[in-house]
Amino acid sequence: MASTFGTLFRVTTWGESHGGAVGVVVDGCPPRLPISAADIQPELDRRRPGQSRLVSQRKESDTVEILSGTLDGLTLGTPILMLVRNEDARPRDYEELREKYRPSHADYAYDEKFGIRAWSGGGRASARETVGRVSAGAIARKLLATAYGVEIVAWVEKVHHLMARVDPAMVTLEKVDATPVRCPDLATAALMIEAIEAARKDGDSLGGVVGCVARGVPSGWGEPVFDKLEADLAKALLSIPACKGFEVGSGFAGTDMTGYEHHDAFVADEAKQVHTRTNFSGGIQGGISIGEPILLRAAFKPTATILKTQDTVTVEHESTTIEGRGRHDPCVLPRAVPVVEAMVAITLADHALRQEALIALAAGRKPHSE
Numbered sequence: 001m002a003s004t005f006g007t008l009f010r011v012t013t014w015g016e017s018h019g020g021a022v023g024v025v026v027d028g029c030p031p032r033l034p035i036s037a038a039d040i041q042p043e044l045d046r047r048r049p050g051q052s053r054l055v056s057q058r059k060e061s062d063t064v065e066i067l068s069g070t071l072d073g074l075t076l077g078t079p080i081l082m083l084v085r086n087e088d089a090r091p092r093d094y095e096e097l098r099e100k101y102r103p104s105h106a107d108y109a110y111d112e113k114f115g116i117r118a119w120s121g122g123g124r125a126s127a128r129e130t131v132g133r134v135s136a137g138a139i140a141r142k143l144l145a146t147a148y149g150v151e152i153v154a155w156v157e158k159v160h161h162l163m164a165r166v167d168p169a170m171v172t173l174e175k176v177d178a179t180p181v182r183c184p185d186l187a188t189a190a191l192m193i194e195a196i197e198a199a200r201k202d203g204d205s206l207g208g209v210v211g212c213v214a215r216g217v218p219s220g221w222g223e224p225v226f227d228k229l230e231a232d233l234a235k236a237l238l239s240i241p242a243c244k245g246f247e248v249g250s251g252f253a254g255t256d257m258t259g260y261e262h263h264d265a266f267v268a269d270e271a272k273q274v275h276t277r278t279n280f281s282g283g284i285q286g287g288i289s290i291g292e293p294i295l296l297r298a299a300f301k302p303t304a305t306i307l308k309t310q311d312t313v314t315v316e317h318e319s320t321t322i323e324g325r326g327r328h329d330p331c332v333l334p335r336a337v338p339v340v341e342a343m344v345a346i347t348l349a350d351h352a353l354r355q356e357a358l359i360a361l362a363a364g365r366k367p368h369s370e
Helices: 037-047 091-098 106-115 129-148 186-201 229-238 249-255 334-364
Strands: 008-014 022-028 064-066 078-085 153-157 206-216 241-250 267-269 275-276 296-299 307-314 319-323
Touching: 022 129, 037 064, 037 078, 037 129, 037 334, 078 129, 129 153, 129 334, 153 186, 153 334, 206 275, 206 334, 229 296, 229 334, 241 249, 296 334
Parallel strands: none
Antiparallel strands: 008 022, 022 078, 064 078, 153 206, 206 296, 241 296, 267 275, 307 319
Protein backbone atom coordinates (compact mmCIF):
# COMPACT_ATOMS: atom_id res chain seq x y z
CA MET A 1 0.00 0.00 0.00
CA ALA A 2 1.65 3.22 -1.18
CA SER A 3 1.97 5.68 1.70
CA THR A 4 5.07 7.57 0.52
CA PHE A 5 5.16 10.73 -1.61
CA GLY A 6 8.16 12.54 -3.08
CA THR A 7 11.55 11.83 -4.65
CA LEU A 8 14.16 13.69 -2.59
CA PHE A 9 11.88 15.24 0.04
CA ARG A 10 10.00 12.06 0.96
CA VAL A 11 6.95 11.87 3.18
CA THR A 12 5.49 8.64 4.59
CA THR A 13 2.29 8.88 6.65
CA TRP A 14 1.16 6.13 9.02
CA GLY A 15 -1.61 5.28 11.48
CA GLU A 16 -5.36 4.72 11.47
CA SER A 17 -8.21 7.01 12.48
CA HIS A 18 -9.06 5.05 15.66
CA GLY A 19 -5.67 3.53 16.39
CA GLY A 20 -3.25 4.71 19.05
CA ALA A 21 -1.71 7.51 16.99
CA VAL A 22 -1.14 8.94 13.54
CA GLY A 23 1.97 10.55 12.16
CA VAL A 24 4.61 10.89 9.50
CA VAL A 25 8.24 10.22 8.65
CA VAL A 26 9.99 12.96 6.65
CA ASP A 27 13.14 11.77 4.91
CA GLY A 28 15.46 13.96 2.83
CA CYS A 29 15.04 17.24 4.69
CA PRO A 30 18.39 19.09 4.53
CA PRO A 31 20.37 19.45 7.78
CA ARG A 32 20.53 22.53 10.00
CA LEU A 33 17.03 23.76 9.24
CA PRO A 34 15.56 25.29 12.43
CA ILE A 35 12.54 23.13 13.33
CA SER A 36 10.62 22.64 16.56
CA ALA A 37 7.10 21.73 17.60
CA ALA A 38 6.34 25.46 17.60
CA ASP A 39 6.73 25.46 13.80
CA ILE A 40 4.37 22.52 13.34
CA GLN A 41 1.66 22.95 16.00
CA PRO A 42 0.01 26.07 14.51
CA GLU A 43 -0.64 24.23 11.25
CA LEU A 44 -2.09 21.24 13.08
CA ASP A 45 -4.31 23.60 15.08
CA ARG A 46 -5.73 24.93 11.80
CA ARG A 47 -6.49 21.36 10.66
CA ARG A 48 -7.77 19.81 13.89
CA PRO A 49 -11.44 18.93 14.48
CA GLY A 50 -13.66 20.68 17.01
CA GLN A 51 -12.49 24.21 16.19
CA SER A 52 -15.96 25.48 15.16
CA ARG A 53 -19.54 24.36 14.54
CA LEU A 54 -18.69 23.94 10.86
CA VAL A 55 -16.45 20.91 11.37
CA SER A 56 -16.33 17.54 13.13
CA GLN A 57 -16.80 17.78 16.89
CA ARG A 58 -14.21 15.10 17.64
CA LYS A 59 -12.11 16.52 20.48
CA GLU A 60 -8.44 16.17 19.66
CA SER A 61 -5.62 18.44 20.81
CA ASP A 62 -3.46 17.12 17.94
CA THR A 63 -0.32 17.79 20.00
CA VAL A 64 2.73 16.92 17.92
CA GLU A 65 5.76 15.05 19.25
CA ILE A 66 9.03 15.08 17.31
CA LEU A 67 10.75 11.78 18.10
CA SER A 68 13.77 11.84 15.80
CA GLY A 69 15.75 13.81 13.25
CA THR A 70 16.47 17.00 15.22
CA LEU A 71 19.04 18.17 17.75
CA ASP A 72 18.95 21.46 19.64
CA GLY A 73 16.20 22.73 17.36
CA LEU A 74 17.99 21.93 14.10
CA THR A 75 17.36 19.14 11.61
CA LEU A 76 20.08 16.52 11.37
CA GLY A 77 19.48 15.46 7.77
CA THR A 78 18.18 12.12 9.07
CA PRO A 79 14.55 10.89 9.06
CA ILE A 80 12.20 13.06 11.13
CA LEU A 81 9.48 11.09 12.91
CA MET A 82 6.45 13.02 14.17
CA LEU A 83 3.60 11.54 16.18
CA VAL A 84 0.14 12.78 17.20
CA ARG A 85 -1.78 10.61 19.65
CA ASN A 86 -5.48 9.87 19.12
CA GLU A 87 -7.26 11.06 22.26
CA ASP A 88 -10.97 10.89 21.40
CA ALA A 89 -11.46 7.72 19.37
CA ARG A 90 -14.91 6.18 19.64
CA PRO A 91 -14.89 2.84 17.81
CA ARG A 92 -18.32 1.97 19.24
CA ASP A 93 -19.83 4.61 16.92
CA TYR A 94 -18.80 2.43 13.98
CA GLU A 95 -19.85 -1.04 15.16
CA GLU A 96 -22.48 -1.29 12.42
CA LEU A 97 -19.74 -0.91 9.81
CA ARG A 98 -18.38 -4.36 10.56
CA GLU A 99 -21.25 -5.68 8.44
CA LYS A 100 -22.20 -2.78 6.15
CA TYR A 101 -20.47 -0.63 3.53
CA ARG A 102 -20.93 3.14 3.65
CA PRO A 103 -21.87 4.61 0.25
CA SER A 104 -19.16 6.77 -1.38
CA HIS A 105 -16.57 5.74 1.25
CA ALA A 106 -13.54 3.50 0.83
CA ASP A 107 -15.10 0.58 2.76
CA TYR A 108 -16.09 -1.59 -0.22
CA ALA A 109 -12.98 -0.67 -2.25
CA TYR A 110 -10.60 -1.59 0.60
CA ASP A 111 -12.33 -4.94 1.12
CA GLU A 112 -12.08 -5.68 -2.60
CA LYS A 113 -8.38 -4.81 -2.66
CA PHE A 114 -7.08 -6.17 0.66
CA GLY A 115 -9.76 -8.57 1.91
CA ILE A 116 -9.66 -6.72 5.22
CA ARG A 117 -10.34 -3.15 6.35
CA ALA A 118 -10.14 -0.96 9.42
CA TRP A 119 -13.92 -0.56 9.72
CA SER A 120 -13.67 1.73 12.75
CA GLY A 121 -13.61 5.26 11.37
CA GLY A 122 -12.31 4.27 7.97
CA GLY A 123 -8.71 3.60 9.00
CA ARG A 124 -6.23 5.00 6.48
CA ALA A 125 -9.05 6.40 4.32
CA SER A 126 -10.08 8.78 7.11
CA ALA A 127 -9.20 12.46 6.91
CA ARG A 128 -7.35 11.83 10.20
CA GLU A 129 -4.49 10.58 8.00
CA THR A 130 -3.89 14.19 6.92
CA VAL A 131 -2.37 14.95 10.34
CA GLY A 132 0.86 13.51 8.95
CA ARG A 133 0.62 15.52 5.75
CA VAL A 134 0.15 18.79 7.62
CA SER A 135 3.03 18.00 9.99
CA ALA A 136 5.35 17.30 7.06
CA GLY A 137 4.01 20.31 5.20
CA ALA A 138 5.00 22.58 8.07
CA ILE A 139 8.62 21.47 7.64
CA ALA A 140 8.39 21.91 3.87
CA ARG A 141 6.96 25.42 4.33
CA LYS A 142 9.82 26.36 6.67
CA LEU A 143 12.37 25.06 4.15
CA LEU A 144 10.74 26.90 1.25
CA ALA A 145 10.43 30.17 3.17
CA THR A 146 13.93 30.03 4.64
CA ALA A 147 15.90 28.87 1.62
CA TYR A 148 13.86 30.19 -1.29
CA GLY A 149 11.48 32.90 -0.04
CA VAL A 150 8.38 30.96 -1.15
CA GLU A 151 4.99 31.73 0.44
CA ILE A 152 1.90 29.50 0.10
CA VAL A 153 -1.66 30.59 0.90
CA ALA A 154 -4.89 28.65 0.29
CA TRP A 155 -8.49 29.69 0.86
CA VAL A 156 -12.06 28.47 0.44
CA GLU A 157 -13.16 29.83 -2.92
CA LYS A 158 -16.49 28.07 -3.31
CA VAL A 159 -19.03 26.24 -1.13
CA HIS A 160 -21.87 24.58 -3.03
CA HIS A 161 -23.18 27.38 -5.32
CA LEU A 162 -21.53 30.23 -3.42
CA MET A 163 -18.45 31.64 -5.21
CA ALA A 164 -16.11 34.10 -3.47
CA ARG A 165 -14.24 36.97 -5.10
CA VAL A 166 -10.58 36.55 -4.13
CA ASP A 167 -7.51 38.26 -5.59
CA PRO A 168 -4.64 35.73 -5.34
CA ALA A 169 -2.15 38.61 -5.38
CA MET A 170 -3.65 40.15 -2.25
CA VAL A 171 -4.86 37.21 -0.17
CA THR A 172 -3.05 36.59 3.13
CA LEU A 173 -3.12 33.93 5.82
CA GLU A 174 -4.57 36.48 8.25
CA LYS A 175 -7.46 37.28 5.89
CA VAL A 176 -8.11 33.58 5.28
CA ASP A 177 -8.22 32.68 8.98
CA ALA A 178 -10.39 35.67 9.87
CA THR A 179 -13.52 33.49 9.57
CA PRO A 180 -14.13 29.84 10.54
CA VAL A 181 -14.95 28.95 6.92
CA ARG A 182 -11.52 30.28 5.79
CA CYS A 183 -12.87 32.46 3.01
CA PRO A 184 -11.26 35.95 2.80
CA ASP A 185 -14.34 37.40 1.05
CA LEU A 186 -16.20 38.31 4.25
CA ALA A 187 -19.62 38.84 2.68
CA THR A 188 -19.52 35.50 0.88
CA ALA A 189 -18.00 33.82 3.94
CA ALA A 190 -21.09 34.74 5.97
CA LEU A 191 -23.33 33.13 3.36
CA MET A 192 -21.10 30.04 3.27
CA ILE A 193 -21.35 29.67 7.04
CA GLU A 194 -25.14 29.86 6.86
CA ALA A 195 -25.25 27.24 4.10
CA ILE A 196 -22.95 24.81 5.95
CA GLU A 197 -24.89 25.17 9.21
CA ALA A 198 -28.17 24.58 7.34
CA ALA A 199 -26.75 21.42 5.75
CA ARG A 200 -25.51 20.22 9.14
CA LYS A 201 -28.90 20.73 10.77
CA ASP A 202 -30.50 18.83 7.87
CA GLY A 203 -28.08 15.92 8.33
CA ASP A 204 -26.53 16.65 4.94
CA SER A 205 -23.21 17.97 3.60
CA LEU A 206 -21.74 20.36 1.03
CA GLY A 207 -18.67 20.38 -1.22
CA GLY A 208 -16.70 23.15 -2.87
CA VAL A 209 -13.37 24.44 -4.12
CA VAL A 210 -10.12 25.45 -2.42
CA GLY A 211 -7.93 27.97 -4.23
CA CYS A 212 -4.18 28.25 -3.62
CA VAL A 213 -1.31 30.50 -4.65
CA ALA A 214 2.42 29.87 -4.26
CA ARG A 215 4.38 33.13 -4.49
CA GLY A 216 8.10 33.50 -4.97
CA VAL A 217 8.67 30.18 -6.75
CA PRO A 218 11.69 30.75 -9.02
CA SER A 219 11.84 29.60 -12.61
CA GLY A 220 13.21 26.15 -13.34
CA TRP A 221 11.40 23.88 -10.87
CA GLY A 222 9.73 20.83 -12.38
CA GLU A 223 10.52 18.24 -15.04
CA PRO A 224 9.63 18.32 -18.75
CA VAL A 225 7.75 15.04 -19.27
CA PHE A 226 6.22 12.67 -16.70
CA ASP A 227 7.20 14.63 -13.60
CA LYS A 228 5.81 17.95 -14.77
CA LEU A 229 5.35 20.30 -11.84
CA GLU A 230 1.61 20.53 -12.40
CA ALA A 231 1.38 16.75 -12.74
CA ASP A 232 3.03 16.22 -9.36
CA LEU A 233 0.88 18.95 -7.82
CA ALA A 234 -2.21 17.26 -9.26
CA LYS A 235 -1.17 13.92 -7.77
CA ALA A 236 -0.48 15.59 -4.42
CA LEU A 237 -3.86 17.31 -4.21
CA LEU A 238 -5.93 14.50 -5.69
CA SER A 239 -4.47 12.18 -3.04
CA ILE A 240 -6.20 14.24 -0.31
CA PRO A 241 -9.37 12.54 0.97
CA ALA A 242 -12.53 13.84 -0.80
CA CYS A 243 -10.56 15.74 -3.48
CA LYS A 244 -12.09 14.97 -6.88
CA GLY A 245 -10.78 17.69 -9.19
CA PHE A 246 -7.68 19.79 -9.95
CA GLU A 247 -6.98 22.89 -12.03
CA VAL A 248 -3.87 24.96 -12.67
CA GLY A 249 -4.04 28.50 -14.02
CA SER A 250 -7.11 29.04 -16.20
CA GLY A 251 -7.97 25.34 -15.91
CA PHE A 252 -11.19 24.30 -17.61
CA ALA A 253 -12.17 27.96 -18.12
CA GLY A 254 -9.34 28.20 -20.64
CA THR A 255 -11.38 26.08 -23.04
CA ASP A 256 -13.71 29.08 -23.50
CA MET A 257 -10.84 31.20 -24.86
CA THR A 258 -9.00 31.34 -28.16
CA GLY A 259 -5.28 30.71 -28.34
CA TYR A 260 -4.61 34.40 -28.84
CA GLU A 261 -6.73 35.31 -25.81
CA HIS A 262 -5.11 32.63 -23.67
CA HIS A 263 -1.43 33.15 -24.40
CA ASP A 264 0.76 34.78 -21.73
CA ALA A 265 2.88 37.38 -23.52
CA PHE A 266 6.47 37.68 -22.25
CA VAL A 267 7.86 41.08 -21.26
CA ALA A 268 11.19 42.16 -19.77
CA ASP A 269 11.50 44.82 -17.09
CA GLU A 270 14.27 47.40 -16.78
CA ALA A 271 16.46 44.87 -14.99
CA LYS A 272 15.97 42.43 -17.91
CA GLN A 273 13.88 40.15 -15.71
CA VAL A 274 11.30 38.19 -17.70
CA HIS A 275 7.63 38.24 -16.70
CA THR A 276 4.28 37.54 -18.33
CA ARG A 277 1.51 40.11 -18.79
CA THR A 278 -1.12 37.54 -17.82
CA ASN A 279 -0.90 34.24 -15.96
CA PHE A 280 -3.37 31.89 -17.60
CA SER A 281 -0.73 29.15 -17.43
CA GLY A 282 -0.70 29.43 -13.63
CA GLY A 283 3.04 29.96 -13.38
CA ILE A 284 3.94 26.68 -15.09
CA GLN A 285 4.84 26.14 -18.76
CA GLY A 286 6.21 22.92 -20.22
CA GLY A 287 5.90 21.37 -16.77
CA ILE A 288 8.43 23.85 -15.33
CA SER A 289 7.92 26.96 -13.18
CA ILE A 290 8.54 30.30 -14.93
CA GLY A 291 8.82 32.61 -11.92
CA GLU A 292 5.18 33.75 -11.88
CA PRO A 293 2.79 32.90 -9.01
CA ILE A 294 1.58 29.31 -9.19
CA LEU A 295 -2.22 29.26 -9.14
CA LEU A 296 -4.17 26.09 -8.28
CA ARG A 297 -7.70 24.96 -7.47
CA ALA A 298 -8.83 21.72 -5.87
CA ALA A 299 -12.45 20.51 -5.88
CA PHE A 300 -13.78 18.61 -2.86
CA LYS A 301 -16.93 16.50 -2.93
CA PRO A 302 -19.62 16.78 -0.25
CA THR A 303 -18.71 14.79 2.86
CA ALA A 304 -19.77 11.17 2.27
CA THR A 305 -21.00 10.64 5.85
CA ILE A 306 -24.48 12.14 6.17
CA LEU A 307 -27.16 11.64 8.82
CA LYS A 308 -29.77 10.39 6.36
CA THR A 309 -30.92 6.87 5.50
CA GLN A 310 -29.07 5.53 2.45
CA ASP A 311 -29.26 2.33 0.43
CA THR A 312 -26.25 0.03 0.64
CA VAL A 313 -25.23 -3.63 0.93
CA THR A 314 -23.77 -5.84 3.64
CA VAL A 315 -20.39 -7.54 3.47
CA GLU A 316 -22.39 -10.57 2.26
CA HIS A 317 -23.68 -8.38 -0.61
CA GLU A 318 -27.26 -8.30 0.65
CA SER A 319 -29.37 -5.15 0.24
CA THR A 320 -29.85 -3.04 3.38
CA THR A 321 -29.84 0.56 4.55
CA ILE A 322 -27.48 2.62 6.67
CA GLU A 323 -27.59 5.96 8.44
CA GLY A 324 -24.47 7.93 9.27
CA ARG A 325 -23.42 8.10 12.92
CA GLY A 326 -20.52 9.51 14.84
CA ARG A 327 -18.81 12.83 14.19
CA HIS A 328 -18.17 14.21 10.74
CA ASP A 329 -17.61 17.45 8.85
CA PRO A 330 -20.72 18.82 7.16
CA CYS A 331 -18.22 20.47 4.78
CA VAL A 332 -14.55 19.50 4.53
CA LEU A 333 -13.46 22.80 2.96
CA PRO A 334 -12.41 24.79 6.09
CA ARG A 335 -10.11 22.00 7.31
CA ALA A 336 -8.93 21.15 3.79
CA VAL A 337 -7.23 24.55 3.44
CA PRO A 338 -4.12 23.71 5.55
CA VAL A 339 -3.97 20.24 3.95
CA VAL A 340 -3.87 21.77 0.46
CA GLU A 341 -1.15 24.18 1.58
CA ALA A 342 0.81 21.26 3.06
CA MET A 343 0.68 19.13 -0.08
CA VAL A 344 1.67 22.08 -2.29
CA ALA A 345 4.58 22.80 0.07
CA ILE A 346 5.74 19.18 0.08
CA THR A 347 5.64 19.03 -3.72
CA LEU A 348 7.50 22.31 -4.17
CA ALA A 349 10.12 21.39 -1.56
CA ASP A 350 10.75 18.13 -3.39
CA HIS A 351 11.19 19.90 -6.73
CA ALA A 352 13.35 22.59 -5.14
CA LEU A 353 15.79 19.95 -3.92
CA ARG A 354 15.68 18.16 -7.27
CA GLN A 355 16.56 21.39 -9.07
CA GLU A 356 19.33 22.13 -6.57
CA ALA A 357 20.75 18.65 -7.13
CA LEU A 358 20.63 19.13 -10.91
CA ILE A 359 22.45 22.46 -10.72
CA ALA A 360 25.04 21.06 -8.34
CA LEU A 361 25.72 18.05 -10.54
CA ALA A 362 25.95 20.24 -13.62
CA ALA A 363 28.55 22.34 -11.80
CA GLY A 364 30.53 19.23 -10.95
CA ARG A 365 29.97 19.27 -7.21
CA LYS A 366 27.74 17.49 -4.72
CA PRO A 367 24.60 19.20 -3.33
CA HIS A 368 25.00 20.93 0.07
CA SER A 369 28.83 20.70 -0.20
CA GLU A 370 29.32 24.35 0.74
